Amino acid sequence: MIIEQILSDLEHVRIDDRRNRHLEKVYLHSDDLVKRIQRVVTDHGRELGISLREPRDLMDGDVLYMDDESMIVIEVIPEDLLVISPRSMQEMGEVAHKLGNRHLPAQFQEDRMLVQYDYLVEAMLDEENIPYAREKVKVKNAFRHVGHSHG
Template structure:
């Protein structure tokens, strides 16, 4: 009989100083509830959380036996956005509910040809690159926005 892999049932804000392994996940894969994962060091485990959770880079998955597996943001295709009117460009990105990483001198989004054409048309300079994606969370809490509501109002 094959032993079941250990289960991770809790998420910690940090993996701490001595995680037993690290799992690298892109932005989409860091949104999960139940999934079998294998760390870079070969540790196989099952994530079994109570609800769908957005894992941040640097978080820890706590296994039932107390060991911690670190979560790291994996490299993925991104584009750095610069331009004269960065706040205006950020508004257009947000208006399309596109996750965005915000820096003082640039914005970063996942590669999307439609959004990239729009931004180029607005005068943005784009530089594609590979890197970890760590966008801003939603305005009403930590983590990613899980959809949104305008209450009684709809998009016009």
């Protein structure tokens, strides 16, 4: 089966429609969310090809397939992240500046900054006495590196 478009996301599928269908999941690492063309296997062993017509990243909860009996949904695998919780806007700016100099992609959830685990970043946070935790977190979107040169 080839998937060429995302039908919906799990949040927008009615609860009754979810209950009445067998749910299969495609487990992906966040890095795979940016791939428009890939081969995947559901947790029930069904092989799928994903070849999206529109340029769009995949997201946790995307519905790839749905019929009267079943539904196939993307589930992102939790990954090893540093969850940074600056105490002030000043501290947030300083952390963001230092991470930006390293060209590290970050995501934000409420008042927390999420970055993929890196021992050098962890050492910098310890050195600067910035509150953080190392956690397994499921992100909704891929960490996207922004192309940039200093030249």
